[in-house]
Amino acid sequence: MPNNPVTADRRHFEDLAVGEVIALGRITVTKEMIFTFAREFDPFPFHLDERAAKASLLGGLAASGWQTAGLSLRMLADAFLTTIASMGGLGFSDLKWKRPVMVGDSIGGTVTISALRRSRGHPERGIVTLDFDIRNQRAEPVMSMRLANLIELRDPTLPITEAAE
């Protein structure tokens, strides 16, 4: 079975192990980034107006929680997803915003491989479960979530011992 030429030299399902920890880079969130994202996706005063933000529950200008999620995805793409034979995301669960990301905060953290399963219906596909632990520059948790992502097998004839989907 020919390998996909785009992903042939990347890590495949067989090359991953439960417990592997991926260190993410770090992104500093600027006022301009907060405004640009909020105008398009999350148009609320506490993401768009410094005075209104001070009066809100957040106590100051903060990034949309969805921007934190998007930036975390980007850090995972750079550190990991672009180095594996990824076939795309399936969905995620248990996203929690634990603390606001304020203007000037920088976010980073780790992603841990918490499960690896074969697809029963598609022997050439595996599912990797990834647990995000996103923290600010004071190492305080700001977001957690669990992502399920499809990944190619190098050898789809490997017997399926534990399957999903």
Add this chain to the structure above:
Amino acid sequence: MPNNPVTADRRHFEDLAVGEVIALGRITVTKEMIFTFAREFDPFPFHLDERAAKASLLGGLAASGWQTAGLSLRMLADAFLTTIASMGGLGFSDLKWKRPVMVGDSIGGTVTISALRRSRGHPERGIVTLDFDIRNQRAEPVMSMRLANLIELRDPTLPITEAAE
């Protein structure tokens, strides 16, 4: 207790009911939107390159699933969140991408209020649970998710009968 002047004329916790269905608007996803979002958050060939996209599992250029989530949030903001005394999101669960959103597809759908709970620790806050059912122009499901959002009470002295948090 004085009401928040920003949200005084908006619907509060007491004004919502489980089972209420919010009809979303509709957004058509263009190639430029897909490229712009993917370059920033989800830099994969099937979101960035039409030829690579044709060879991928998706079979053509498709929006990042996170863009579908962001656009759905934006539609909910326009149709609902900006009309209530929202205090921000808490997190979400069970996001599933069910079908790709291809270039030229338009997405819309409904959001249903599936639960309303008081906060035990903060009597002035309630939590509204919102179930998204996002569909394309052929009424095929493309994404579902459940969002938990904080909302102010108009009258925090209301007795708490069922609480959360």
